[in-house]
Amino acid sequence: MQGTSLNNQALQLDREGDLEGALRLHLQALDVKERGYGPDHTATAITRNALGELYMRMGKLDEAEENLKIAIRIRDNRRAAFDAAVSRENLAQLYEMKGNLREAKDIRLSGGNQLCCSNYTCTGQLFPLPKLSQCAGCKSAFYCSKACQVKDWKLRHKRYCKAQ
Numbered sequence: 001m002q003g004t005s006l007n008n009q010a011l012q013l014d015r016e017g018d019l020e021g022a023l024r025l026h027l028q029a030l031d032v033k034e035r036g037y038g039p040d041h042t043a044t045a046i047t048r049n050a051l052g053e054l055y056m057r058m059g060k061l062d063e064a065e066e067n068l069k070i071a072i073r074i075r076d077n078r079r080a081a082f083d084a085a086v087s088r089e090n091l092a093q094l095y096e097m098k099g100n101l102r103e104a105k106d107i108r109l110s111g112g113n114q115l116c117c118s119n120y121t122c123t124g125q126l127f128p129l130p131k132l133s134q135c136a137g138c139k140s141a142f143y144c145s146k147a148c149q150v151k152d153w154k155l156r157h158k159r160y161c162k163a164q
Helices: 002-015 019-036 042-058 061-077 081-097 101-109 146-155
Strands: none
Touching (some): 061 081
């Protein structure tokens, strides 16, 4: 419970813009969870994913990549398909930030035929690949609807898509 509480407090600080405070609490939560549950537990993967997202916002892409890869490994091993797809999507967005759209596409597709929408604010579910549309420009991002694609374009993807 202490690790979850620390994560929740970190998320609140993140929403308030205190990224360093959020980082400190997420790292404390990771320590608590690794000692209590072990490094390969689902609860630990939640914190690893949250750290990855936070590090991305902080521009610490190497640290983000390391944490997201660990989250994916744990979530894949635990057969948590949706959670693993979310972490893969986060890692794909990191690769977009690094300018590597091929790697972004590859990591999205590495989980098989079930992906989550590339729009971070999508309601969150898995979609069969044939039900998703690709970005017409870079062919790297996948969307469940035109509305999600438009929203993601305005908020994020436009900065990284090579088709601009």
